[in-house]
Amino acid sequence: MICFSSPAILLKRTDVGDYDLIISFLSLHRGRISVIAKNAKKSRRRFSGLLEPFTKLDIVCRKSRNNGMPVLQEASMKSSYTGIRGALIETAYASYWTELIHGWLEDYKSQPGIYRLLDYCLDALDQKQVSPHVMSVIFQVRFMGLTGFSPHLESCMACARLIDDIRSNTVLFDLAKGGIVCNGCSAGEGRFQLPISKGTAKFISWIQANDADSAMRLRFNSQSLEEARHVLEAFVPYHLGRMPKSLKFLKDLR
Ligand SMILES: [Zn+2]
Structure with missing residues (x-):
């Protein structure tokens, strides 16, 4: 189910409803990408402190079930600046x-x-x-x-x-x-x-x-x-x- 992984720098975050965020990254391998981070707003443990403006991360994304926006599966901090x-x-x-x-x-x-x-x-x-x-x-x-x-x-x-x-x-x-x-x-x-x-x-x-x-x-x-x-x-x-x-x-x- 893994769609791609890449180093990426966070460009923009947008709230979606009460639970999710849409994140735009500049990724090394795919250029600008937008992905959905499910439950990122609701759960404190999920992506805690990672999805802040211009953090540098290693991200792993998977395809969404309905062929929509890729879903952010994992993220690990490379630099929090x-x-x-x-x-x-x-x-x-x-x-x-x-x-x-x-x-x-x-x-x-x-x-x-x-x-x-x-x-x-x-x-x-x-x-x-x-x-x-x-x-x-x-x-x-x-x-x-x-x-x-x-x-x-x-x-x-x-x-x-x-x-x-x-x-x-x-x-x-x-x-x-x-x-x-x-x-x-x-x-x-x-x-x-x-x-x-x-x-x-x-x-x-x-x-x-x-x-x-x-x-x-x-x-x-x-x-x-x-x-x-x-x-x-x-x-x-x-x-x-x-x-x-x-x-x-x-x-x-x-
Ligand atoms: Zn001239």
Whole structure:
């Protein structure tokens, strides 16, 4: 009766009646999946303390009798991320990343790169290896790369002038075009364009081109961090098509 087993990170829980929960996971082997956890609300022993936001588990699921949603059969804890759970800002970032992944991915489409990215970033956040603001910049840049939406930052998207040949120190990040435009090419489209220094654009490019370990060793100056965060937290929801609730909460919190 076993349908599959996989490491999995909890993305979302939804109450179903008085007894059950529907759980969405990002699983290593099957991508985003939704399963039903029977009696998880009613019984304290069943899955006790396991089905919390962004816990990392090993799960075993079986087919349901009527061919509906798979049923969560067993779960064992791989990491409960107590370092994240005990801190409000870290919890807010982890909630943003998991909401983003839940909203972006389709069910049963294996995305091992995204699983590894989330796993890596949650570990780093939990162990407080770098500031959570830096970690979220790294997460978003790499997430956009893995989903095929890497911003184009090497040259103006309208006239193709290379960033080093643009005279001004500031360019505009065009959310709809998904990259930078020089000031000469920016007329009339102000609503979806945010100013960004060339230094910050190069800095985001560098994170795109290198691995997360190297990016974590970078020294972020506060202006670049602020600009990168501002641009990414506009660019990502623009392509998602809505503002994640957890991002709004995060912004209020800061
Ligand atoms: Zn241009």
